[in-house]
Amino acid sequence: MKALRWTLVALAVFGVLGLAQAKLKVGFIYVGPIGDYGWTHAHNEGRLIAEKTLGIETVYVESVPEGEVETYIDLLVRQGCRVIFTTSFGFMDGTLAAAKRYPNVIFAHCSGFKRAPNMMSYMADFYQVYYLNGLMAGALTKTGKIGYVGAFPIPEVKRHINAFTLGVRAVNPRATVHVRWIYEWYSPPAAKEATEALIAEGCDVFAFTEDSPTVITVAAAKGLLSFGHYSPMYDFAPDYVVSGQLVHWDKIYVEFLKGVLEGKYTTKNLAHIDYWWLLSQEAVELGAKPGMVINPKHEAALKAVKVKTPDLGEISVYDLVYARLAQMGAPGVSFDPFQGPVKDRKGLLRVPEGFWLSYDALITMEWAVEGVVGPWPGEP
Amino acid sequence: MDWQTWLIGIVGRALAYGTPLLWATLGEVYAERAGVVNLGIEGMMAMGALMAFATAQTTGDPWLGLLAALAVGGVLALLHAFLTVTLRANQYVSGLSLTLLGLGLSGLLGRGWEGIALRAPLPNVTIPGLASIPLLGPMLFQDESILTYLGLLLALVLWIVLWRTRWGIVIRAVGEAPGAADAVGINVALVRYLCVVLGGLLAGVAGGYLSVVYRPAWTEGMSAGMGWVVIALTIFASWDPLQAVGGALLFGALYHLSFRLQQWVAPELLKLMPYAFAIVVLAFVGLGKAQRRRGAPAALGLPYVRGER
Incomplete structure (x- = not known):
């Protein structure tokens, strides 16, 4: 037994x-x-x-x-x-x-x-999504100065700032993107003070690479717009988060x-x-939160701004965002933020007309596009 | 941009960033004046931030949140006092453990509180009348936290108590010569307990400020090393409450400038600036040791055992 x-x-x-x-x-x-x-x-x-x-x-x-x-x-x-x-x-x-x-x-x-x-x-990777957010930022800025709080000056972050800036300049060729580095992936105090510094310089729309919603809450407290990063950050400032990058x-x-x-x-x-x-x-998504591509509060403002594009003619920024999203979201991608001609901010032609950047060029990007203002450690 | 706008911006940010540093430093000054080093500030701030956030979010009252932060800081400090004063454990080990405990526990208990905007942050105030004084008005009386003013007031009160009252003499005696204090009938253990707990209370509020005022949201590890800056500021301030005000504001201003000046100076260098500055000043403090008041309390870090010293 x-x-x-x-x-x-x-x-x-x-x-x-x-x-x-x-x-x-x-x-x-x-x-x-x-x-x-x-x-x-x-x-x-x-x-x-x-x-x-x-x-x-x-x-x-x-x-x-x-x-x-x-x-x-x-x-x-x-x-x-x-x-x-x-x-x-x-x-x-x-x-x-x-x-x-x-x-x-x-x-x-x-x-x-x-x-x-x-x-x-x-x-x-978010670079396409950053470009789409840039289109909106360019249309919504009143001062023509957009703030960007960056974590580290490494190719990944530089690629994102560049794509964002290309978006901004596609609808607002005179606007500039002002960058501050915090040298942390995660530091709410550093992100807060960097945002305050950018506000003091006159920036009125914000994007960032930092792992907390700090930039959003600081901007919203001053009544300024921002774009979420990584997680759905709409709830932190439902009136002020326009859109953002979401990951899956x-x-x-x-x-x-x-x-x-x-x-x-x-x-x-x-x-x-x-x-x-x-x-x-579908590993990345454009939106203030899942399912909300553009905050309805800002749709009217985006529909009111019209731009001329080489391929789509005159179009509102609202429609342009959806058009580009469709071009990049479907298999057989027919648009890329870095399609030529793209010059760096020193005037050098980095992508000739009719060319796209290779994967290797994207992941090793050190240069800054025209329109980026501020320090750029490692700039070639 | 003219110099006035710059000055207003810098002083404003120095006050905002310096406030939590000031609260926690004032507490650490008192603990160390009584002879007990508390390296647990970072953990107490983290717990304070979480408790303040959770309480303010649940009750809808930011003041209750700050009260909860005060309480949790006090409880953790009581633990530190019990370990170091009653059990005479090594103060550095106990403090470091509390930092690890506070960071870890706040992370664990904080699960589920991240990703929520605080529904009841403590709003900043603008003082009518005073705010319209040219230059000084926007610099000191516009869009400031009540905790900033309370912190400055507290510094003054704690300075008076430390240097102008019998209580201050008692606290300093316990930190300088616990044996002599004991001989004249002072309860060394009690004084140390009170000072350490006071330190914890203030560190808790400093953490609460972070999650209820400074950035009204909770994320794990949001104290981001401020607790260590506080330890340095305590030395920097020569264990003096009013000098702590200067230290906290100076550090706040330099921290802000490290982002403001990036257009002109390499960001890597600016990132170092507040810390490099702290080292320089510490060196000067070291040179000025001849003045009695500037040195560390003689019995700092040493447990007191009656009859042994």
Whole structure:
């Protein structure tokens, strides 16, 4: 009798272990806290959706300093993770080193460019969405000065500011975009003081790259307009948030993990897998909050401003935003913010007429387009 | 842009950014004057920010939020006092643990509070009459937080108490020579408890200011290192409440200028400016040690055990 009982217990234990092994365990390493309501918050939302959709098990570590990513990868591998996502540019080299150390684990690194047979790279990029927001900003500014609070002067942020500025100048060729750097991904006090400095300079519309809604609340307190970034920030200032960039990391997470579950992606074939997902893959969305492309409060103002375009003739900015959104959102993209001719602010022709920028040129962009005002560290 | 607009802008921002620094520094000055270093300020500010936000959002009253921040700062400081005064634990270790605890706990409890705009922020005030004085009006009396004025008032009161009353003598005696204070019948433990808890109360309000006034929203880690600036400012201010006003405002002004001047000066250099300036001033403070008042309290950081010293 006793023996039977032990056998049952053993069977139960093995059964549970067997199930646990059958379930894919996926680890996420975040650079910030999941409560930042920005970058890390968005990745975590994606993780939760992937978990629910695919029935996988996930674990995460938050606020990991960039130099310590390997330690946490070790930890997650010991816990049995077979797939590990690392979600900061600064995690790239640590992830690559770990990929060599753990050839049987699949790694996926966000926002970088290095890969290995068991390490892919992925990014949901906003430059098209920034351009669309720029169109609106250019139409809505009264002072002709638009403020931009930037995190770090790296190619990703510079690309976004450039795309935004190209949008602004497409409808308002005399407007300028004034940039302040805060050298933090997440710092509400720095974002607040940078916004105050831009307000003091006469800026009246704001966009930003920082992982909190600070710029929006500061601008709204002075009655000034802004565009949300990363998470739906409409609720912070329903009268003043015009539109913004929204991300859907879940699209990438579900797609890639489905591939892993189906055996399409293995530890041997990832060296050339790079997800560079934009509007047409629905990894990013234009809007003040999901489903609200343009805040209805500002529709009339955008319909009132008419511009001449080479391809669409005279058109209101409101219609132009939707037209460009359609051109970039459908498969077979027929418009790009960086289509030539594009000059940098020193007068050099960077994209000749009739050309688009290559992926490599986009992700290594250091120059500033015409209309950007302010410091630009690393400007060629 | 003329110099008046510049001056108004800089002083205005210095007051706004300097206010939480001032509140927390005043508290740290008192704790350290009584001989207890509190490195837990950052954690107390983080908890204060969360409690203030959650309470103000739930009740719709920002003052209740600030009261909650005050309370949670006080409770954490009480823990610090218990560990360092009663149990005589290492003050630095205890303080660092409280910072980690406060940051971690506020992150954990704060889940779900992020991404919400505070429905009842504490509005800024403009003082009628005074605000129309040329230059000084817009600089000091327009669009300021009540907490800024309360902070300045508090600094004056705490200065008078510290330097002009018997209580001040008692506090300083406990920080300079706890043995001698004990010998004349002063309850060293009680004085230290009170000063540390006062420090926590004020640090809590400083955190509350961040989430209810400065940027009325909650996000994890929103104290963003201010607690460490406070530790430096305490030394910078030579453990003096009125000098803390100068230190907090100066730091606020430099912080703001590090964004204002980016058009002309490399942003990397500006980013360093407030901190580089702090080092320079600390060096001067070190040179001026001859003046008795400027030095650190002699028993700072040392637990007091009757009969051992």
